[in-house]
Amino acid sequence: xxxxxxxxxxxxxxxxxxxxxxxxxxxxxxxxxxxxxxxxxxxxxxxxxxxxxxxxxxxxxxxxxxxxxxxxxxxxxxxxxxxxxxxxxxxxxxxxxxxxxxxxxxxxxxxxxxxxxxxxxxxxxxxxxxxxxxxxxxxxxxxxxxxxxxxxxxxxxxxxxxxxxxxxxxxxxxxxxxxxxxxxxxxxxxxxxxxxxxxxxxxxxxxxxxxxxxxxxxxxxxxxxxxxxxxxxxxxxxxxxxxxxxxxxxxxxxxxxxxxxxxxxxxxxxxxxxxxxxxxxxxxxxxxxxx
Amino acid sequence: xxxxxxxxxxxxxxxxxxxxxxxxxxxxxxxxxxxxxxxxxxxxxxxxxxxxxxxxxxxxxxxxxxxxxxxxxxxxxxxxxxxxxxxxxxxxxxxxxxxxxxxxxxxxxxxxxxxxxxxxxxxxxxxxxxxxxxxxxxxxxxxxxxxxxxxxxxxxxxxxxxxxxxxxxxxxxxxxxxxxxxxxxxxxxxxxxxxxxxxxxxxxxxxxxxxxxxxxxxxxxxxxxxxxxxxxxxxxxxxxxxxxxxxxxxxxxxxxxxxxxxxxxxxxxxxxxxxxxxxxxxxxxxxxxxxxxxxxxxxxxxxxxxxxxxxxxxxxxxxxxxxxxx
Numbered sequence: 001x002x003x004x005x006x007x008x009x010x011x012x013x014x015x016x017x018x019x020x021x022x023x024x025x026x027x028x029x030x031x032x033x034x035x036x037x038x039x040x041x042x043x044x045x046x047x048x049x050x051x052x053x054x055x056x057x058x059x060x061x062x063x064x065x066x067x068x069x070x071x072x073x074x075x076x077x078x079x080x081x082x083x084x085x086x087x088x089x090x091x092x093x094x095x096x097x098x099x100x101x102x103x104x105x106x107x108x109x110x111x112x113x114x115x116x117x118x119x120x121x122x123x124x125x126x127x128x129x130x131x132x133x134x135x136x137x138x139x140x141x142x143x144x145x146x147x148x149x150x151x152x153x154x155x156x157x158x159x160x161x162x163x164x165x166x167x168x169x170x171x172x173x174x175x176x177x178x179x180x181x182x183x184x185x186x187x188x189x190x191x192x193x194x195x196x197x198x199x200x201x202x203x204x205x206x207x208x209x210x211x212x213x214x215x216x217x218x219x220x221x222x223x224x225x226x227x228x229x230x231x232x233x234x235x236x237x238x239x240x241x242x243x244x245x246x247x248x249x250x251x252x253x254x255x256x257x258x259x260x261x262x263x264x265x266x267x268x269x270x271x272x273x274x275x276x277x278x279x280x281x282x283x284x285x286x287x288x289x290x291x
Numbered sequence: 292x293x294x295x296x297x298x299x300x301x302x303x304x305x306x307x308x309x310x311x312x313x314x315x316x317x318x319x320x321x322x323x324x325x326x327x328x329x330x331x332x333x334x335x336x337x338x339x340x341x342x343x344x345x346x347x348x349x350x351x352x353x354x355x356x357x358x359x360x361x362x363x364x365x366x367x368x369x370x371x372x373x374x375x376x377x378x379x380x381x382x383x384x385x386x387x388x389x390x391x392x393x394x395x396x397x398x399x400x401x402x403x404x405x406x407x408x409x410x411x412x413x414x415x416x417x418x419x420x421x422x423x424x425x426x427x428x429x430x431x432x433x434x435x436x437x438x439x440x441x442x443x444x445x446x447x448x449x450x451x452x453x454x455x456x457x458x459x460x461x462x463x464x465x466x467x468x469x470x471x472x473x474x475x476x477x478x479x480x481x482x483x484x485x486x487x488x489x490x491x492x493x494x495x496x497x498x499x500x501x502x503x504x505x506x507x508x509x510x511x512x513x514x515x516x517x518x519x520x521x522x523x524x525x526x527x528x529x530x531x532x533x534x535x536x537x538x539x540x541x542x543x544x545x546x547x548x549x550x551x552x553x554x555x556x557x558x559x560x561x562x563x564x565x566x567x568x569x570x571x572x573x574x575x576x577x578x579x580x581x582x583x584x585x586x587x588x589x590x591x592x593x594x595x596x597x598x599x600x601x602x603x604x605x606x607x608x609x610x611x612x613x614x615x616x617x
Binding site: 128130131132133134135136137139140141143144145216220223224227228229230239242245246250251252254256259260262263266267268270271274 | 306309312313317320321324433434437438439440441442443445446448449450452453454460548550551552554555556558559562563573574576577578580582585586588589592593595596597600
């Protein structure tokens with residue numbers, strides 16, 4: 001890559017960001033919503049008033065100036081827990097979404113480009129996966145693999161790729177009809193060269209939008225598995241916080257602050273990802289804007 | 292064979308195939324786990340040596356894989372036997388069958404109510420496009436849609452159950468109560484279930500609302516709607532007599548595909564409200580590492596999902612006259 005390429009790339013990136021985050025209301029709202037959890041994830045020490053693992057108050061203290069969001073059953077500051085939990089929650093959600101989109105793209109590309117018997121087998125697998133109740137399967141696999149966030153990411157990826165594969169397959173089928181693909185084949189390019197050098201780059205902007213759109217769903221999946229105790233209970237994530245709140249009697253002690261805070265952060269992040277994702281999709285595919 | 296019968300037969304056949312694949316997968320998954328076949332089971336310190344021997348014998352773990360597979364399929368399809376629950380020490384099917392009616396009732400009622408509310412409100416929003424009402428509904432439902440199901444349940448539980456005391460904190464009926472009549476029992480169950488049901492209906496409505504709104508907006512731009520308007524029909528007549536039926540088709544298609552997620556949400560909400568359904572069973576199975584029960588739950592919930600999906604698709608065939616031509 002020479003300097004001209006870099007400046008051209010940066011200019012296009014700037015144009016895209018302007019269209020997505022400034023010209024589009026939904027993108028702007030999403031960016032504002034996401035800025036809070038992202039700031040927490042990047043600079044927890046600067047934002048959190050306390051060490052979230054230290055006892056800094058009485059158990060079950062309601063919100064006050066000393067403890068903005070109160071304390072939990074161990075007297076730990078919930079606001080600080082929330083700040084430190086942002087990193088794992090966002091990272092797990094985003095990584096799982098990215099892995100999902102990568103796996104789905106590879107399968108969709110192969111099914112769409114190779115066609116024939118391979119396509120039929122992959123399509124059958126995809127359709128079967130789309131009919132199963134995903135959550136019980138995720139729980140089964142996560143329970144057998146054991147606690148831990150790598151396993152949660154793996155489990156979410158394994159059960160989320162089919163819808164991405166279907167969309168990529170459909171796109172590949174239509175891109176395959178282009179003249180330049182035929183031209184590449186005529187000069188002797190191999191199938192994988194055409195798939196990854198000619199078709200994949202066309203799909204990239206859409207795939208970035210998919211990752212952002214999927215991140216919210218992956219965050220909810222992580223929270224659900226953590227809520228059932230399948231996360232890492234020694235670490236702090238928003239889902240694990242709700243797990244401990246429920247197990248330690250937050251409901252029967254009326255500790256609404258402990259229940260509300262982590263779920264609200266999840267909700268706002270999911271909403272933020274969805275809005276930014278829609279704005280990106282609209283930028284990539286302007287036909288959607290009509291609605 | 293008439294179109295609908297052929298359509299239904301084809302759907303049912305393909306679902307049975309999918310179910311067969313799912314049953315096979317539940318055979319494979321525990322045998323693929325790190326540490327080899329059933330390592331978690333054999334090396335479980337909570338299990339006595341006698342039980343261990345019995346389990347090895349029951350699962351045929353000393354035999355070749357294909358023999359195990361054939362035996363597994365025979366046991367399942369001929370005798371409905373999935374295994375013995377570690378924790379309850381009873382056949383898994385028996386344990387699940389006791390919990391299943393609660394889950395079926397919760398899921399079907401909430402999906403039907405959500406679809407009705409979602410489609411109607413979505414149509415209303417599309418009809419009032421650009422108004423404050425539409426924007427308000429859209430933003431509210433987008434917000435609810437972004438919530439984890441179990442969290443919405445917990446928030447409603449603490450507000451209505453703990454602070455306002457208008458709903459019980461746990462269970463589907465009062466434990467140890469004696470009822471004078473069936474009606475009393477039903478009243479007690481309704482008192483316990485209104486809040487979990489509200490949770491699920493709010494979540495479901497938010498999903499179907501957005502779909503229905505977009506779908507009605509699309510239909511309202513079609514030529515036949517213009518013709519209906521040109522004939523002098525009122526807006527209300529156009530909406531309810533011409534636009535709603537085609538607009539509900541994409542919603543129904545999505546509803547069928549989304550049933551797996553709706554059931555997942557219901558299972559988590561059961562955990563929150565301690566309802567005696569499959570979700571709570573699943574929570575206990577995870578906690579007790581009761582793998583046979585967990586495997587059984589996956590099979591039963593899959594069967595339930597596939598059945599409901601097929602019903603939704605048959606319903607689709609009756610709403611969409613084009614299916615008859617297939």
